[in-house]
Amino acid sequence: MTEGQAIADKTPRTERGRRTLRKLLEAAAQEFGTRGYHDAAITGITARAGVALGSFYTYFESKEAVFRALVKDMSHAVRSHVAEAVKDAPDRLTAERTGLAAFIAFTRKHPELYRIIEEAQFVAEDVYRQHYLTFVDGYRRNLSAARGRGEISEGPDELRAWMLIGMSVFLGMRYGIWEQDLSPDEVADETIRFISxxxxVR
Structure with missing residues (x-):
């Protein structure tokens, strides 16, 4: 059985099942985010979720399986949060500014994000890569569309995507996780000035 088949077999088919799965993923974020992958325990996840140990195995085969699912879930949550924030942006530069502010705000609410994503490169390197490659693909397409509309200058879309994501990752770490001495809007305003x-010297 492939990983994809295993995931499909364990996908909840009822609303109650979906709620239980959500509780397990949220508990896993707390457990892995607080204790790290190697010290985290399945019993810690089920205790945080308030579900029986057997319920865990209804949805996941192992600690690594829930970790992999969590990384994918968090990656999707970040992308969805930023996409929702920028959906009404009138142009690409406004979208960059709004998206960065939204990303930093997200990291402040979910500080476990960085620890979990960074640990993924050692626990589930393929999922770690996919997290960033999916971001880059979306960025590349958005930059290409913005060039087509005449909103930004000509240039290599994929390279620019990696540049912008690199800035976001480290700005989120510094101003979202380490210290919060500037607001997300202040960071985004200065960043968009730099991008523009x-x-x-002019």
Whole structure:
């Protein structure tokens, strides 16, 4: 049985099942985010979720399986949060500014995100890569569309996507996780000025 078949077999078919799965994923985020992958325990996840140990195995084969599912879930949650924030942006630069502010705000509410994603490169490297590659693919398509509308200058879309994501990752770590001495809007405003004008003296 492939991983995809296993996931399909364990996909909840009832609303109650979906609620239980959600509780397990939220509990896993707390357990892995607090204790790290190696010290985290399935019993810790079920205790946090308030469900029986047997319920865990209804949805996941192992600790690694729930961790992999959690990374995918958190990756989707971040992308959905940012996409919702920028959906009404009138142009690409406004979308960049709004999206960065939304991302930093998200990291402040979900500080476990960074620890879990970073640990994924050692526990589930393929899922770790997919997290960033999926972001890059969306960014690349959005930049290409913005160029087509004449909103941004000509340039290599994929390279630019990695640049923008790199800034977001480290700005989120510094101003979302480590210290919060500037608001998400202040960080986003200064970042968009840098993106628009660069370092050159004008």
């Amino acid at each position: 004008e660069g370092l050159a």
